Amino acid sequence: MTSVAEIKADAENSRRWGWWYVAELRLREMRGYVSYVVTSSFGNPLMYLLALGVGLAHLIPAGIDGVPFLVFVAPALLMSTILSIGAEEGMYPVLGGFKWHKIFFAIHATPITPGQIVGGFLVHLTIRFTFTAGVFFGFLVAFGAVPLATGWLMIPIAILGAFAILTPLASYSAGIDDDRGQFALIQRFVVMPMFLFSGTFFPLSQVPDWLEWVGWVSPLWHATQLGRTVSYGLNEPLWLTVTHGGVLAAYAIIGAYLMHRAFVKRLTR
Amino acid sequence: MSFSSRLRNVAMTIGFFAVEHPSLLDYVFVSEPVIRAKNIVKKYDEFVAVDGISFEVQRGESFGLLGPNGAGKSTTMKMIAAVSTRTSGSLEVLGMDPNTDGPAIRSQLGVVPQEDNLDQELRVRENLLTYGRFFGMSRAEVATRADELLEFAQLTDRANSKVEPLSGGMKRRLTIARSLMNDPQMLLLDEPTTGLDPQARHILWDRLFRLKERGTTLVLTTHYMDEAEQLSDRIVVVDKGAIMAEGSPAQLIRQYSSREVLEVRYGSDKNASVAKKIADIGERQEILPDRILIYSDNGERDLAEITKRGHHPTTSLVRRSSLEDVFLRLTGRSLVE
Ligand SMILES: Nc1ncnc2c1ncn2[C@@H]1O[C@H](COP(=O)(O)OP(=O)(O)OP(=O)(O)O)[C@@H](O)[C@H]1O
């Protein structure tokens, strides 16, 4: 007969590595849609670069911000791609895990804690974002849009940006009982405007003043500006650069806290 | 015959003897509750789903919660499984408190939830592999265990199939196999056979019976009285979040019903009027919309008496009392609506 102390000692292994077992599960699940991930990781940058970078660049021969348009827009393309995947992953995959296939409940029936489920979820996405952002970055370098030496820093920035948008959304998604089209609304009235008015394809200063605040609250603007700083050395006061990083980190950290709280609530209710 | 298997035989003989003589059970095996629930309450906001229930489950016992829809069975199971925080009362599972020692408790349990939550993105065998990992088992361990359990669940030939096309019975067996990956001390089964056809149910019952024989503690909920009778040593009847009665199926029937039940039908418009005229027959009667139930220890004798008085029923049936009758007596409602 096992004593209470022995049981607790036994559970130690999953206590230490639980987050990794969850990530492992999600990587294995990915095998079902890995071809989609790979094709889109290669297809997206190619499409963007040809259409916007190369095509549109001809219309703006003077460039923007003292650099060719392709160089100006490259960090924005990478950031908007990774951040929009972040937004997607914070919605249906989270609700689905509670509501449709209920996989989070299945995992929680084992020694795994809600915190480890959140941890594994984020670790898996870090791996996925690193891959997709890495491929994108490769294309940018190949097209001469980004210098290799400092430009690679855009990859961690993109991941931070993706979490800045993902974790707050996930904390909301984890609390939804019925899917009544909330995600379509969020997509249309939160995510889209963020992408349109975040100084992505033109500087934020070109956006009408009364809309500039959208950029300021948008993780995409902060991520893009940071990306431009490490790519071509955007001319910006230091305090602003620090603010970009601070805002992204604040979103991601507060978001992760709220996400954890929402998962605990849903899993133990 | 090896020493250990001889020892097992001796132990089994003692075990069977003890079961045959319940008063000795406590003497031979020092009773050791694996669940101790005292006055547990679960509220969802203001709604009281479980309203102060108390019970104990001994190691190796097979314990059933029987009750209609919404009785609070699943809610009780979730509190035991350390996945739902109770509102009040005290609960001990394997000597620990689910509210504070959830992971340690869950490491010793096997859980079969009411609704299958298998991973549709994975193959059958992969479902077992990944689940075993959550208990900290090594890759080699989960592989061996998964193959054993596929065999046990008669799913070996479907090992690499997707989950979606499996029949309801197969999915249920896979869920049970999954719950056994960690070789649990106690198995929690929430309506293990609801929605399955009779053949699939019997296969499942057979598998659960084997586990019971091996000494796994079983806690199950059901709203099928035959399932409760088949699988449980002891039952609590739950309704509206409270326990109405407790005992072995035979004890409950003895206590709350008669030996036999006579069912007579006169057509729905006449049942009530005939019932008035034969009200003195039997120990007790239940007048249902479609039939009259007469409880006594001799149904044939009562039927003869009714016929003698000239009330020939359109159909009649004498049967033994079942848990359904116990439930009807306790709650005034039938178990399956
Ligand atoms: N998450 C929840 N939020 C609010 N109410 C709930 C929740 N879960 C269960 N309930 C309510 O609690 C009551 C008991 O539910 P429970 O699922 O425990 O019943 P049950 O005995 O398992 O019924 P069934 O046979 O239908 O499975 C029901 O009235 C149900 O609607």
Ligand SMILES: [Mg+2]
């Ligand atoms: Mg239920």
